[in-house]
Amino acid sequence: MPTLLHLDSSADLRRSRSRSITRAFAEAWTGLGPERTVIRRDLHRDPLPHLRDADLHWAPRLRPADAAPPAEAERVQQEILDELLAADVLLVGAPLYNYSVPSTLKAWIDHVHVPGVTAPFDTDTQPLRGRPAVVVTSRGASYDAGTPTEGWDHAVPMLRIILGTSLGMAVSVITTSLTLAETVPALADQRDRGRAELAEAHAQAAELAARLGRSVPR
Numbered sequence: 133m134p135t136l137l138h139l140d141s142s143a144d145l146r147r148s149r150s151r152s153i154t155r156a157f158a159e160a161w162t163g164l165g166p167e168r169t170v171i172r173r174d175l176h177r178d179p180l181p182h183l184r185d186a187d188l189h190w191a192p193r194l195r196p197a198d199a200a201p202p203a204e205a206e207r208v209q210q211e212i213l214d215e216l217l218a219a220d221v222l223l224v225g226a227p228l229y230n231y232s233v234p235s236t237l238k239a240w241i242d243h244v245h246v247p248g249v250t251a252p253f254d255t256d257t258q259p260l261r262g263r264p265a266v267v268v269t270s271r272g273a274s275y276d277a278g279t280p281t282e283g284w285d286h287a288v289p290m291l292r293i294i295l296g297t298s299l300g301m302a303v304s305v306i307t308t309s310l311t312l313a314e315t316v317p318a319l320a321d322q323r324d325r326g327r328a329e330l331a332e333a334h335a336q337a338a339e340l341a342a343r344l345g346r347s348v349p350r
């Protein structure tokens with residue numbers, strides 16, 4: 133049964149652009165047939181704890197001899213890992229917060245990026261290698277090449293390193309920028325571009341969901 137793991141992390145429950153785009157993706161996914169499953173994890177409504185113990189960053193066999201992470205923290209981490217490992221496609225709503233990801237999404241990353249379990253360390257461990265990961269990023273401003281803010285977005289590059297380089301997933305990124313043009317007067321002259329990017333992001337989400345949904349095993 134092809135399974136989509138759908139994560140959202142926006143703290144905006146009324147106007148969130150990333151939530152609207154991930155919803156469009158998930159609807160296109162389920163529209164492919166009744167056997168398509170969606171596992172939903174809302175990291176804002178139901179936040180994970182911060183990583184309780186640094187030793188949880190490592191596979192048990194790589195931990196120091198005196199490691200003793202709390203059993204409940206290990207149970208939570210295993211649940212999050214099992215959910216990710218069982219997914220055929222990962223969908224991540226990742227709004228830009230203070231040039232990075234929301235802390236709720238960072239807590240999820242801290243639970244799943246585990247050398248020796250999901251990422252290589254002394255062996256070539258990459259159980260998610262080649263699996264699709266779709267990152268939906270929504271940004272209040274713009275970060276165009278050649279402008280003073282080029283390179284200020286530290287969310288997408290970090291997600292590409294963790295999900296792509298380290299976990300080996302096949303990462304696609306859907307971007308909508310200038311979302312604040314609707315409400316911030318200084319950006320008002322860029323509203324048309326913001327609206328066009330949002331429409332394009334919705335179209336990309338539907339197209340990508342259909343393509344990935346057809347490519348994973350039934």
Ligand SMILES: Cc1cc2nc3c(=O)[nH]c(=O)nc-3n(C[C@H](O)[C@H](O)[C@H](O)COP(=O)(O)O)c2cc1C
Nearest residue numbers: 142148149150227228229230231270271272273311
């Ligand atoms: C706590 C917080 C921090 C933000 N920091 C940035 C930022 O660094 N750069 C930016 O372009 N927009 C920033 N914004 C604006 C959001 O990126 C923008 O509203 C985006 O649309 C949020 O995604 P959402 O629509 O899915 O909620 C911030 C918003 C919040 C709530």
